[in-house]
Amino acid sequence: MKDAPEQAAALLAPILGKDEEEVAAQLRGTGRYALLATRQTPQVWTQIKDLKNAFQEKATKDRPSILAGVFQEPTSKRVYPNGDLAAGILGWVNSEGKGAGGLEAQYETSLAGTPGEVRYAQAGGRQVPTAGGSEHPAVAGTDVRLTLDRDIQWAAQQAITDQVKKSKADRGYVIVQDTRTGEILALANAPGFDPNDLRHADVDALGNPALQDAYEPGSTSKIMSMAAVLEENKATPGTHVTVPGELRRGDRIFHDDIAHGTWHLTLNGVLAKSSNIGTILATGQLGGTQQQANRVLHSYLHKFGIGSPTGLGFPGETSGILAPPDKWNTSQQYTIPFGQGLSINAVQAASVYSTIANGGVRTEPTLVKATKGPDGRWAPTDPAKKTRVVSDRTAKTLATMLESVVDDKEGTGTSARIPGYRVAGKTGTANRVDPKTGLYRGYTASFAGFAPADKPRVTVYCAIQNPTKGGYFGGQICGPIYKSVMEFALKTLQVPPTGAAPARLPTTFEP
Template sequence: MVSLGLTLVMLAFVVRLFQVQAVDADAYAAKAEKNRYSSHKLAAERGAITDRGGVELATSVDAYDITADPTLFTPKETKIGDAPEQAAGLLAPILGEDADKLAQKLRTPKTRFTLLARRETPQVWKQIKDLRATLAEKASADPKAVNVLAGVLAVPTSKRVYPNDGLAAGILGWVNADGKGGGGVEQQLNKELAGKQGEIRYAQSGGRQVPTAGRSEKPAVPGSDVELTIDRDIQWAAQDAITEQVRKSNADRGYVIVQDTRTGEVLAMANAPGFDPNDLSQAQSTSLGNAALQDAFEPGSTAKVMSMAAVLEENAATPGTRVTVPNRLHRGDRLFQDDIDHPTWYLTLNGVLAKSSNIGTILATGELGKTQKQANKVLHSYLRKFGLGKETGLGFPGETSGILAPPEKWSTSQQFTIPFGQGVSINAMQAASVYSTIANGGVRVEPTLVRGTKGPDGRFTPAPAPKKTRVVSTKTARTLAQMLESVVDDEEGTGTKARIPGYRVAGKTGTANRVDPKTGRYRGYTSSFAGFAPADKPRVTVYCAIQNATKGSYFGGQICGPIYKKVMQFALKTLQAPPTGKAPARLPVTFDPGRPETPGRPPNGR
């Protein structure tokens, strides 16, 4: 009997072993598949972007990618036929997604991973977890109940947020759905900001991690923080001022740039209209990007300062050189005029700049060579040295170099319009850099937007020092600064609205015919003002431009002069730059044709 019993027991084991290895092998393999190891990428925390004082302009917060294992929603696994639809119905209102699309994802065949929603808040994931736990309790108490959310999981990640909403959005850019920089500094320095992904591998059963089954993890390496040269408060003042004036003028857009004249650091770069990188769905496509760097436009009279720089540096004239300015001037195939009809003006070279005379500028730059061809070549060389026709050095995504044709390709009209800023195109940063060069004693310092980066180890790495280039002599730069003061300080100047009580201000107005980017034809105006202060000890450059003002005045001195004043006052106060207290030179603007010219004209003057 004992041997018979043992025989029966052994027979039972053999039968069961045969059943496991042969008859039900597929079923058990399928169950083992449910308990296999799973691996997921671990997102690296993206570095923050701060202003020069450490104020966060872009940062990352905890978030979760909501995922699912479609194999846990099949009829075979859930014992019901509509588990995906039931789960989608519960998740749709929480995730703000379409239920049909969610159900379709949950029915994805031959995969154990599908992404339901990206970068949801911890509160959203908690709501899903609580609901899943409730369904699990019901399923535990009632064998007929099904936890249709058992296969819903979450992968920790982060979400990019911009605490100041649209402030400096054109500089910052945004992060796209894939977690990569989609514009601005976010794109330019994506590699430094992004860090390196990690990976985790663990055993799971029924959609849940098995804590006792062992796991391996390669930690993610956080990205570096980026410190900008921007001052948040000055950026706010610039953005507020340009936004308000663009609205008042019913203009297409406008920009303001504030630059430290000594270091080249950009303290503010504001665009209007702008956008909120927290919600790109509400942004207009024309407002995305950084128009201050990406728009190319003809600068108009603010470019005359480069023509005057060439004239002075080449010793072709002095500020007191007499220039008789007729009401009309025939050159090439055109008859040129100033912005207003006038009798013959008797201006000094300084007066030509103060009253912004196109005719006077043509006459002055004609002295740069024995022939017009030679004069064109000389002027072109100075425009290039001031930075026209090439990128500023910022390396910003989408930045335009502007348009500056070689002198041999200047048309008959261009050789006379380029001296007063028409027939050549620049961006706003290039325009600001010209004035910073003069303010810095004739040395151009490449503008910078990034001060440095701070790695995960806390070490700060300064950005490379900007390139410096001598453009004009210190003497020429100082003379130009005095001439620019006449634009603002003299009653005959065009920039009187830019005056700042207690400070000496150097500046220049501009009102240029504008090329409509849609039609390629001239329509409307580019209104601008550029300058620096204090004029005799420069600290800050401010440049403002407004495109196509259609309400009220369109003259640069009238609508950009006040913006310059408002932003400059704020910047000087923020930087604690005091007035020098010195009296301006007050160079003469006009001359009496009845009186003989004072000796002292340059030896090679013509």
């Protein structure tokens, strides 16, 4: 006949999912108690409790229940009910329940609160009532309300995940920002991870690459070069730029993405057709010498936030790289104007376009809307810092030029058109630095823009690293993502369709 430990083990092992002999051995231990299992669900304890009650009803003084000594000790566990949704932002907690990534780590101190404490004297294991003591009640942690829109976050995450898989890319990110306030409505990474199941997560997917990856942006950064040229009154959208098929500068010969003879473009056409050569020629007018032009361009890149923290304070965030202008080598002084030779993160890129959409004023991006302290009251976070980068006039001109990228039949961003809305956008295709070798391998495809172009409300930025199937140009790979996410955001936020027809600027001239 089985002894009590064996009988109890036969009942408990199947519920706990453990070996019966192992449980019996634990029950025969010589310690004050045996820890049979940890991190079990309430459902497991319910099954055991039902058994305890059944045996207790049949127990007698001479024959006590074999499960009488089985008890549970409640513990807490952080649960993420939305699984992988916004996991890169939220982060996760470690086995001790402390924030180990994302906002969980950033706000660990305020989220955790302060444990309570009771001190008293005891004798023989019992409290001595007359000996006095002290009590310090626990202080609840702070609750944090984010700026994210759950529905827009879901749509962005689905779109970028699908395209990363479809294009067999390494990874990708989408940022959706409220153009007026700087609030981030969605920040999605792919591939992602489920913080409820870190054991099966891909190590490379952990973290928040949209803020932690630094990469060369390519042509989406040309808008900053155009901003400098317009703000410094060196050209207008209609200025004629004769673009040769190749351009020698220093020891390099530069080409555009497609081979061509001489193009007769306006400055607006240089942006619409995303001409590297045209951009080099335009920014060369920023100073009497190339060195002077470099300094002027650098000042604008810096004002747009390139090379500086975003202001989010996110753990592991990169500021990117923007070398001082006197450190630009012969190649960089011609490649930086079209987005190579500097590096950024995805939130910085989105912020550039929000700055233009917001009348030339850069509003620091924000992720936290309000916090609730122990008193139960919600307090809004401090207003975001604002900095004027270019004039309202320049910003409106740039917005009109960005419409040509999407609306003009020869623009590179036609895949981002949205029926009923005026859309401003820019494609980007950059040579990509392999983080393992430090050498150029593959491409970064991107698309950035805002809508409605005449009354901006939403900014969307998308980038995909190393697409290997279905093309690699920004318009091909990221244009459709931009369109689907932007359409969803406009509908979710109930932004009415544009009433006016798109503005049209000439892209070419007759020599």
